Amino acid sequence: MEKILRELCETFGPSGFEHGVRKKIKELLKNKNFEIIEDRFGNLIFYNKGEKPSLAFTAHIDEIGIVCIDADRRGFLKCSPLGGVYPHLYTGHRVIFRNGVIGVFSGKDWRKEEIKKFNEVLIDIGASSKEEALKMVPVGEPAVIYSSFVMQDNKIIARNLDNRAGVSLLLDIMLESEEFERDLYFVFNVQEEVGLRGAKVFSEYLEADFVFTIDVSSSGDTYSEPERAFGLGKGAGIRVMDRGTIFPVKLVSYLEKLAEKESIKVQRDAGSYGMTDAFYIQTAKSGIPSIALTIPVRYTHSPSSFILMDDLREVNKLIRAIIKEPPSIE
């Protein structure tokens, strides 16, 4: 799993430009016997026919990023965000464009004053005129933070653990298992960070009885006074409520019972912010029972998201347990 996570984190794939991630996933799974479903929106689904109930596990493959929208006379690029990018967290960091050009995320007087708005942001790619800048980076070219992947002892640090961590879990399970008896869908969906758009598309045609969305969730333990109980090192998160969704009580208790039986470390994840793909899945068709399994993360949407390998393992165990012993349909 470590190797896959590293490879995924080092792949470029902001919302709308997930091509590389899709390619990587297909390459990793080329020897496996799944039926591949690809829709025109870019969602990639692997299906294994088997015993009902039919389960789906989803993870979004996009990450946040920025897009070049113009350059000024001096050759600095102007940009817009792809998803929830906070300029003050990116300031001073390096960005890399799809075409390989590297620049610095800067702005006027950023050492003295925090950059709050995107119209104050300037990307310095070392160009000296507008023409030169736009030749190096044309309008519409996407970029992500240029940072290295760190795995040391129990901790993992990378810019895009949201949600490459979730993707790596699914891939690990798909690769490690010889054959599945269960009816399973593994969904790798796109454009989550810009408003759960991929989920809106696939949830209208996915034929699953239960859907489990794997995503990261912000921990509340980095403040001197903990903001909420959810935290690192406490195991897999079972989402109870967020800004967009209240998760089915039956699924929460099913998961808690299952975890107890299999001695998997779990914690409840509740809060009034954040949203996952389950928001659209739950309300698609006549309603699809779905829940989010979360990986606790610190500093998400910053250049250095931070998770623990231990938590990742617990989520992995939980997913395997669900496949072995799914919830009952009635």
Place this chain on the structure above:
Amino acid sequence: MINYLRDLSELKGPSGKEKEVRDYIKKKLEEKNIKYEEDFFGNLYVHKKGKNKIGLTVGVFAHMDEVGVIVTGYTSEGFLRIKPIGGVDSEILPGTEIVFLNGVKGVVSAIPPHKKENVKYKFSDIIVDIGAYNRDEAKQKVPLGTEGVFDTKFEKIGNKIYKGKAFDDRTGSSVMLSIILDEEILFDTTFVFTCQEETGLVGAKIASKRVNFDLAFILEGTFAFEPYHPEEEYYPKMGRGPVVTKMDRSLIVDEVMINYIQKAAEKFNIPFQWKIPLTGATDGGMVTLTNRGVKTCVIAIPCRYIHSKASLLYEDDLINAKKLLLKTMEVIYGENFKGIM
């Protein structure tokens, strides 16, 4: 095409009350014996036959509605209180003329400079004067809930420059109408005139579930560079050709479509400009999320001062928008819809 725009611009069609616009389009279609469908919501569909049969359903969208106001109350002196329909800025209303759907005209009250001291207009401060003497008279002339739009004459004010209202999206509608009435197309295409775009892309949501599209083009009227914006900010400019969206708040346009449009523009020498607005959404945002993902792109006509009493437009932008759409279709057909299925 400019004649269609002339007629369409002066019609009253705030979101939800697109009847005048729809009736005009229907009349034009009937004159040429062109069949259409209308759904319960008021969207209008024209299935136009092309020279060739293809296995795909291609849609072209333009919305019929415009921004407007709605009467929400009265003062005892007979003035009307209003609220916006869609994106109307209360600060640009004072002094403008409004015409209500029942034909009654009014003026939005404005404080003269002699008396005005740092007044900011919010909707709660705005009243419309229809020349009524008291509440009862006002109520009788313009009943509660009556919608109104800007009262603006369509005029030519310069070389190829036209002034009018509702260019968002009567420009797109007139391009579409002119393709339906006056052009031959390469392949079967469904043209959809949608309702209620300005209040949340509602018509498009219904239309794209009624017809299963594979490929969609959205024709829009969009904002153009306004003189007071700093030059280095990225804004489309009037007169430099149709605007092609790469990404907006609701849609990231697929590379495949971007490449097709660029190829068509280069091959047929059509001027165009890119746009990556930070804000704004179009019907495309709804359409793209249906039928396992619809490849969707937006071609827009840059107009100055949209969503206001009077917008400006350069005639060639309108002509080139039509050309760009038709030629893009030609290029896509030529390459056998590669990358779209």
